[in-house]
């Protein structure tokens with residue numbers, strides 16, 4: 001089997017590449033010019049990297065031809081929600097064009113859909129990473145596959161656009177094309193601006209005497225936080241389900257930023273109350289309705305369920321950051 005992953009250098013892309021390689025896949029990934037590659041450094045000899053402009057139809061077609069995939073996982077996106085407010089148009093345009101170009105390339109490479117054929121009867125499969133942000137100011141809680149979309153950020157709007165294009169390709173072109181509506185999922189490879197990694201890195205720096213305090217936004221904000229390697233497993237399961245369907249992927253439980261801080265600092269023998277300060281720069285307006293996912297359908301049809309307990313996730317991340325910072329200060333003593 002052959003897979004093409006867009007966003008292979010990101011948190012999810014790198015875990016997915018590991019999972020597929022372990023299953024014997026040939027793995028290709030699209031990269032931008034000058035993409036940071038630290039997450040995939042250890043895989044470099046086992047994967048093919050294709051420099052691709054996902055906004056450009058010819059560039060996408062060429063990448064898809066070279067990769068000759070059975071499965072395409074579209075994970076590339078500008079994922080940090082606050083940044084999406086800075087240039088909303090480009091975030092939405094990226095979603096529209098990248099999903100559109102990939103689906104057009106797949107359509108071009110697959111035989112025509114037999115008239116009246118069932119949804120998703122072609123061989124080539126497409127996974128699109130959507131997000132809990134599609135629910136935004138949700139109208140109900142918890143959110144499931146039947147909850148109406150109500151995005152409240154350009155990032156959320158972009159994910160709705162990708163979702164709809166994917167759904168159309170399934171209904172109209174018979175492509176096995178699905179979206180995973182992924183709630184927050186974290187790991188030691190999470191970007192440093194996201195609150196979880198910001199906390200674990202900040203706590204580790206304080207422990208090592210490299211920082212004195214940590215500035216955060218709303219400590220009472222709550223999120224449904226899962227463990228990223230489990231979510232890429234769900235993506236793979238979705239492409240091997242009997243029929244193409246969209247799924248909500250979540251733990252079904254929420255925790256506050258404060259609880260996250262408490263566990264992370266305690267793991268290092270510290271009390272977060274001595275170090276964490278609130279800075280209004282990082283405060284966002286709270287959601288009217290809590291964002292928390294209901295993954296009953298994923299459990300029923302994919303046999304998937306989030307596993308790693310929350311405290312374990314926090315401890316893994318903070319211990320990883322501690323080791324990383326210790327290691328880099330040993331290599332470059334100041």
Ligand code: GDP
Nearest residue numbers: 081193194195196215216217218221257282284
């Ligand atoms: P998001 O859910 O994709 O936006 O993931 P983030 O990790 O960026 O934010 C998760 C939650 O943490 C949101 O409700 C933020 O309002 C809250 N939060 C509180 N303090 C901070 C902070 O300093 N940085 C970030 N990124 N989020 C914060």
